[in-house]
Amino acid sequence: MATSFLPTANPLFLPCSSSSSSSTSSLSPAAFNPRKNHLRSNITTCKALSDPPIAPASRRGLAISLVTTSFLFSLGGGEKSGGANAAILEADDDVELLEKVKKDRKKRLERQGIINSSKTEKGYLQDLVYKLSEVGQAIESNDLPAASSVLGGSTETEWLKKANLALMKLTSSPEEKTEVDTFNSSVASLISSVRRNDIESSKVAFITSASAFERWTTLTGLVEVLKGL
Template identity: 60%
Template sequence: MATVFLSTAKTFLYSLSSSPSPPPPPNSIQGQKPNVRPQLTLCKGVSDSTAHYKPPTLTKRNLSLSLTTSFLFSIAGQGYNSASNAAILEADDDVELLERVKKDRQKRLERQGVISSSNKEKAYLQDLVYKLSKVGQAIENNDLSAAVSVLGQNTDADWVQKANLAFSKLSSSPEEKTEVDAFNTSLASLISSVIRKDVDASKIAFVSSATALEKWTALTGLVGQLKGL
């Protein structure tokens, strides 16, 4: 145990003695205090670096980076403005759409009120539908004489005049009036064809008349209120 302790102590002492001691300061004399001079090297270095400072040189690359950055910020600003403008326009579109919906609903309500109060005109139109149905069956059976007896000799018949009174009262849009004109033109051709005993022409004129009447009832909202269509 003592042998191990002594060996360790010798090793420790050897490490201390082998460490180099710092050399004495120059021009120092034993027993005298060294002459301490102020260290001005650091201050000089700082002063020199400040005196010789040069601003960074503006190169083409630096200028290009600066312009690119400015351009990107400009685009970002424009994008924000565009998004804001788009939001405003979209809001305006929503308001206009809502106004159109309100106006269309108001028109439908007014039209329904007119139709509900037009019982006499609906009766005229119902008679028109019945007569066209009989004419169609007669033409299908090649019985043009029966068709003539229903239609009459011209468009001056009383039922035609009454039908046109109903058309005039219940038609408001240009599209509805266009279908009324198409119906009257086809009806005149139908009467002329059955008087001439022209079966093919009568069939064509009948289809045109029925199609125009169906379109008109769809436009005016009378679909389902007239039987036989």
């Protein structure tokens, strides 16, 4: 199969004869006759083809070697550079994480200081826990008149007003504010449902109110301070 690619039919690869080379040494001015110039052309072509192309091949090999070496060098340098950049990014992340931990710790300490100094507000919130427990037991027993006697006729009931003051004072984040708003609106619905003697709506409103308050105590850290949660 491979022999079919041999250039046996190409006249350019024919060897130059000794007779042709000898004729070049005895060329006279008459050899420049146009009719005989084809001999000189053939001799020149054969000589050019017979010389091995060492120089071009060597230059090309050198160029390929240089390109390959440069590529490998840049590849190794890229890995080192990439590793260095990754190390810098990790160091930056560590610094940011450390700063975040410091800020969170500072915030917790400040919050704990506020809670420890807010004895009156903690008393209001502890009373809120007890009142909600009484209301929950009454609703569970389907005793809405008992629930109404604890809740009062509106959100202006004294213990609810004091509890709301404590909630607002000890609230600092948007998440905590959202839970306070949910608690207040749910308590208003609870009072309305109890006054209408709607047991099912009262249960739903009570669960929503108690859940919002419990989430707020978790966010503020008061869940570990108040009893009965």
